[in-house]
Amino acid sequence: MTDADADPGMNGMNDKDGADGADITVDIAVVGAGAAGLSLAHRLAGTPGPHGAAPSVALVEAPGEPGSGTRTPPRTWCFWEAGEGPYEQAVRASWDRLRVRCPDGRTAEARLGPLRYKMIRSPDFAELVERRLARLPRLHRPAATVDRVLDHPAGGAVVHGTDASGSPVRVRARWAFDSRPPRRLPAARSTLLQHFRGWFVRCAADSFDPSAVELMDFRTPQPAHGLSFGYVLPLGRREALVEYTEFSAAPLRREEYERALRHYTAEVLGLGGMTVLDTEQGVIPMTDAVFPRRAGRCVFRIGTAGGATRPATGYTFAAVQRQSDAVADAWRRGRVPVPPPAHAARHRAMDAVVLRALAAGRLSGARFFGELFLRNPADRLLRFLDGRSRWWEEVAIGLSTPVPPMLRSAVELPVLRRRDAVLPRP
Ligand SMILES: Cc1cc2nc3c(=O)[nH]c(=O)nc-3n(C[C@H](O)[C@H](O)[C@H](O)COP(=O)(O)OP(=O)(O)OC[C@H]3O[C@@H](n4cnc5c(N)ncnc54)[C@H](O)[C@@H]3O)c2cc1C
Numbered sequence: 001m002t003d004a005d006a007d008p009g010m011n012g013m014n015d016k017d018g019a020d021g022a023d024i025t026v027d028i029a030v031v032g033a034g035a036a037g038l039s040l041a042h043r044l045a046g047t048p049g050p051h052g053a054a055p056s057v058a059l060v061e062a063p064g065e066p067g068s069g070t071r072t073p074p075r076t077w078c079f080w081e082a083g084e085g086p087y088e089q090a091v092r093a094s095w096d097r098l099r100v101r102c103p104d105g106r107t108a109e110a111r112l113g114p115l116r117y118k119m120i121r122s123p124d125f126a127e128l129v130e131r132r133l134a135r136l137p138r139l140h141r142p143a144a145t146v147d148r149v150l151d152h153p154a155g156g157a158v159v160h161g162t163d164a165s166g167s168p169v170r171v172r173a174r175w176a177f178d179s180r181p182p183r184r185l186p187a188a189r190s191t192l193l194q195h196f197r198g199w200f201v202r203c204a205a206d207s208f209d210p211s212a213v214e215l216m217d218f219r220t221p222q223p224a225h226g227l228s229f230g231y232v233l234p235l236g237r238r239e240a241l242v243e244y245t246e247f248s249a250a251p252l253r254r255e256e257y258e259r260a261l262r263h264y265t266a267e268v269l270g271l272g273g274m275t276v277l278d279t280e281q282g283v284i285p286m287t288d289a290v291f292p293r294r295a296g297r298c299v300f301r302i303g304t305a306g307g308a309t310r311p312a313t314g315y316t317f318a319a320v321q322r323q324s325d326a327v328a329d330a331w332r333r334g335r336v337p338v339p340p341p342a343h344a345a346r347h348r349a350m351d352a353v354v355l356r357a358l359a360a361g362r363l364s365g366a367r368f369f370g371e372l373f374l375r376n377p378a379d380r381l382l383r384f385l386d387g388r389s390r391w392w393e394e395v396a397i398g399l400s401t402p403v404p405p406m407l408r409s410a411v412e413l414p415v416l417r418r419r420d421a422v423l424p425r426p
Contacts, residue, residue: 022158022172024140027055028331029159029171031146032179034072034122036303036320037061038129040177042086043328045136050334056138058171063143063164066123070145072181075122076198076241076280078213078233079318080382082114090124093235097212098378101219102370109212110378117213119233119241120317144169149178151296175337177327178295179303187418188289190355192226193250194314197257197281198243200235201265204273208234216373218366219268220260223248226358227365230264241280242269247358247365251283251424284314285423288352293339300339302327308342310385312351318386319343344387350398353410362405375400 028044030037041059048054067073085091094116100108133139144161152158157176161169185191214232222228226248233241244260246252252260265271284304291307294300302308308319319342330337343351357363372381376397383389384397398406 022170024058024142024170025172026058026138026140027174029058029060029149029157029173029176030179030302031060031149031159031176032072032181032303033059033061033126034179034181034303035077035125035317036179036306036308036323037177038126039320039324040179040302040327041133041139042129043324044331045133045139047328047332049331054136054138055331056140057136058140058142058159058173059133060142060144060146060159060161060169060171062145070180072122074280075282076233077120077122077125077317078117079120079315079321080112080115080117080386081318082116085118087120087125087128090120090128091118092121092124093210093233094118095211095213095234098215098373099212099217100215100370100373101217102374103218103222103366105219106370106374108370108373108378110373112382113379115379115382117215140171142169142171146178146180149176149295149299151298155298157296157298174298176299177302177339178299179301179305181303181423182291182305183423185285185287185421185423186289186291187420188287189352189413189416189418190359191285191287191289191419191421192247192355192359193424194245194247194284194286195251195282196231196243196245197252197254197261197279198231198241199261199265199276200241200278200280201239201271202275202277203238203271206237207269207271207274208232208237208240210234210236216369217264217268218370220244220264222364222366225249225361227369228260229366229369230268232269239277243280247286249359254281257281283424284309284316285421286311286314286355287421288348288355289418289421293341300327300337302339306339306342310343310351311348312354313385315385322387346394347384347387350394352413353406354401356409356413356416357405360409362409363402368401371402372397372400 062070144163146161148160156174159171217230220228228246231243293306309316323339326340327337
């Protein structure tokens with residue numbers, strides 16, 4: 001451990017509520033109760049430190065209902081894992097087969113071996129985690145809109161926010177983890193947006209194969225720049241979440257997503273007698289930016305804000321779990337709990353090449369991803385995306401991509417300037 005990494009402690013304060021004028025004083029403050037904040041609080045609250053005690057934790061979430069004010073709207077998270085995971089009770093559906101359909105109709109269909117592709121709805125996840133956290137005596141849940149998370153001059157960190165009535169809220173902590181979604185992205189050579197809208201549908205007749213996920217269906221009309229695909233998560237023979245997704249520079253207007261979804265469900269999937277029960281919409285940044293995970297001596301960033309989103313795919317949930325495990329492990333050992341990089345440098349480099357080739361229009365994205373699944377076993381690709389592939393598997397994946405545009409993109413990356421990008425409001 002270097003000097004800069006040494007635990008600075010919290011001089012001038014004791015471990016009681018109200019110390020140093022703060023409303024709450026804890027070992028760990030977690031800002032934001034989304035995927036990253038809830039996962040981290042869940043892992044930490046059950047992890048004894050080197051002196052035997054689990055940390056006291058303040059989980060600070062903005063007041064109001066999900067989707068109102070600064071609160072993130074409800075969403076659906078998918079990820080894959082082998083066997084039962086810690087959030088099994090919240091898993092709404094899972095599948096052991098994936099399909100990817102190329103624009104010309106060729107289909108890659110794969111069994112996932114020991115893995116299952118799982119779907120969790122964020123309200124179910126929050127309910128499960130909150131039920132478990134409610135049993136813990138040293139957990140605080142202040143509702144405050146946080147505007148600053150800073151190092152405290154006397155050591156530790158301080159979280160500044162405002163509650164629903166406009167009164168200031170201050171939380172002092174030995175360590176603070178901030179998951180507020182970034183409005184500005186760090187400068188990058190390539191930034192695309194993965195943007196989508198989905199319908200939860202019910203059909204009058206059997207219409208879906210509940211045993212397989214349609215991961216990428218490229219039979220959608222392809223946009224002039226970037227790519228588009230349908231995504232179908234069947235929840236039964238008659239129910240599914242059906243999404244229209246694009247990877248491109250800017251999101252669509254709501255009516256454009258609706259038109260694309262009407263076309264996909266009616267013309268491509270041939271669904272009739274269909275009722276839309278609910279909708280979901282989102283934007284995920286796909287960027288080769290480097291997200292600082294340390295915002296101060298005692299302040300760290302986690303989740304999307306801490307670079308947990310895989311640049312070439314947008315998957316984040318599994319990386320958030322790995323980061324939470326690593327932070328909890330550092331706490332247990334009494335080390336400075338800096339979140340580790342969510343993705344290995346060589347995987348980020350491979351993703352940067354793909355993003356550059358897509359952003360420069362050198363690849364037909366639909367053909368690229370279709371061929372990737374036709375030419376590689378799906379479980380190899382999923383392990384690659386989770387950072388668990390072997391080097392020779394990565395070479396095989398690289399060789400299955402169109403080499404000239406990838407090489408050209410790889411060669412020009414070192415000389416490209418990084419530019420700022422602003423995320424559109426959800
Ligand atoms: C619609 C959608 C679907 C997605 N699906 C998948 C998927 O299937 N698989 C996958 O791996 N990834 C998916 N992602 C990407 C990623 O997993 C999610 O964005 C995930 O929610 C990121 O977790 P997070 O904790 O970083 O951010 P969030 O989950 O957004 O959590 C941030 C939290 O901070 C709170 N907050 C914000 N501002 C403040 C403030 N000022 N003060 C206090 N609290 C604040 C918010 O209310 C929220 O609870 C999806 C993203 C979207 C948008």
